[in-house]
Amino acid sequence: MTVAEIVLFPVRVRLVKPFVISLGPLTHAENLFVRVRTDDGRTGWGEASPFPTIHGETLDGAIATGRYLGSLLLGTPADDAPAYTARMNRALHGNFAIKSAFDIALHDLTAQAAELPLYRYLGGKEPRPLHTDYTVSLGTASEMAADALTIVERGFPVIKVKLGDGAARDIDRVSAIVGAVGDDVPLRLDANQGWSFEEAVTALRGLARFNVQHCEAPIDRYEWTRLPELRRHSPIPLMADESCWNEQDARRLLAIGAVDRINIKLSKSGGLHVARKIIDTTDVPLQVGGFLESRLGFTAAAHLALSSARVAFCDFDTPLMQTEDPVEGGITYGPGGLVTVPDSPGLGARLRPEYQLPSSAITITP
Secondary structure: EEEEEEEEEEEEHHHHHHEOOEEEEEEEEEEEEEEEOOOOEHHHEEEEEHHHHHHHOHHHHHHHHHHHHHHHHHEEOOOOHHHHHHHHHHHHHHHHHHHHHHHHHHOOOOOOHOOOOOHHHHOOOOOOOOEEEEEOOOOHHHHHHHHHHHHHHHOOOOOEEEEOHHHHHHHHHHHHHHHHHOOOOOOOEEEOOOOOOOHHHHHHHHHHOOOOOEOOOOHHHHHHHHHHHHHHHOOOEEEEOOOOOOOHHHHHHHHHHOOOEEEEHHHHHHHHHHHHHHHOOOOOOOEEEEEOHHHHHHHHHHHHHOOOOOOEEEEOOOOOOOOOOOOEHHHHHHHEEEEEOOOOOOOOOOOOOOHHHOOEEEEOOO
């Protein structure tokens, strides 16, 4: 089973409202879908979600690097994850979003050939309930409180709160949210590297009185050596995100006592192969999240979550923030943030035919 053809489909979907984090606002999900066909006629799907302020990747860049990496994958075995991962990494540093799209599609093909749902192929057993949080975008305290109340009314069990815009203002924001929804609703905080070390200490201490599960990425990713000191000052568990891209990062962070938890994202790790290495390397609670993927990318994320009982937290909400759903099959969302994963062989998701536009498709063949 070797790679015979690759087609790239760029899809741009407007968000219901701007998604604002400390690194800036986003108005559209600009993702690249990948279809891989093998010499035996199977088809696998993947998705890249470039996030310029985090990956340094854009949709146009993913298309260009996708052409290059795709040409290198032609003729290679679709079921040899260590080999194709090494091939892509030797050829091009970084660019993990587009690499993840190829990796997901190749895992889709391999699980289909094994006649297993992807989560079982990855080592999972019986499916268990997965529940996603829902994110409050960064804004004024009153805006965020109103958004949080809507989230609770929609039945989501946990609220994720974007922060990183000054310790005092962020404490006011969370106070307003708790005032609107009550203290029984758990919160997950994400500063997206927005605080200085001193601000982080102030914010984490000031937020400890609320029902907070953890805080992601409190300080700049390049300040990771200061995380152990911050952790000693913090009454709130710290979660690595932008500072942890692969299993080497995970080992390094845990070896120095930097964090309590790790957030895995496929568009950050370069796909399922490296994501599983992070899981196998660590012994701390894990979260699986993402960027602005559609339901296709988050279907892969949900399969990953089912592959290990140590995945304790799921952050699968961004498909619900998009004005269009370009995906056929895939995960479904139910009451209480319940996420149901397809049990058919492989990934169980694909791009809808009407989004496979010939005018924008890029075909890679020998």
